[in-house]
Amino acid sequence: MDQFTKGTWQQEHDTLYLTSDKAAPKYIIQASKDTKIASGKILLVFAFNYQHVPYLVFDFSAHPAMDAMPAAKETKDGFEVLLDQPSYRHLNILHSMYDTAFFDYPLPPDVNKLHIAPGEGLGRLQFDREAFLISKEKLVSATNKDHLFIFSGKPPEAVSF
Known part of the structure; x- marks a missing residue:
């Protein structure tokens, strides 16, 4: 799968919320x-x-x-x-x-x-405050202070640890 997206993340308690950047035209x-x-x-x-x-x-x-x-x-x-x-x-x-x-x-x-x-948006996944359960140990790898993320690969059904 050639699916990808870029955007921001936000942590609230034990949940990580992903929001994609505005989609380009497909x-x-x-x-x-x-x-x-x-x-x-x-x-x-x-x-x-x-x-x-x-x-x-x-x-x-x-x-x-x-x-x-x-x-x-x-x-x-x-x-x-x-x-x-x-x-x-x-x-x-x-x-x-x-x-x-x-x-x-x-x-x-x-x-x-x-x-x-x-268009540039073809194949781009869209996360709109998609919620994923996380643990403190897993969050350590997300070190970007601006809360940016790049996701590439098959879209997950759900991620929990």
Whole structure:
């Protein structure tokens, strides 16, 4: 798992609370009008490397479902999917390895091409005062006086000593 986060910690009695820094955007989406795309179609270009493509899920629906992404064609710009123009003008996208909810992107009018790239927040765990039990012995290793932390690895279910 390539999950990571940075933030601050605070100790209250025997509990350590972790709070991540503000999350960067998970996706960078650029919308445009392309005259080379057939009328009534929309082209999605996913600028992700191959290892991420199987985990991308998108839907044009008010209530998106976790269906597999349609077959994508690899090009020099990334992986492309050509679809019929959706009636619902919101792209809902998630990376099933990292995201817990769909990211909603409203489509501007007359758009027929979307370029979707990973943002800096992709794969970043979010702790919002996540509580972990600690002991005084374990706290000794957390010596940063500014209470900064860097977490890397698989997200823990819970940690107790």
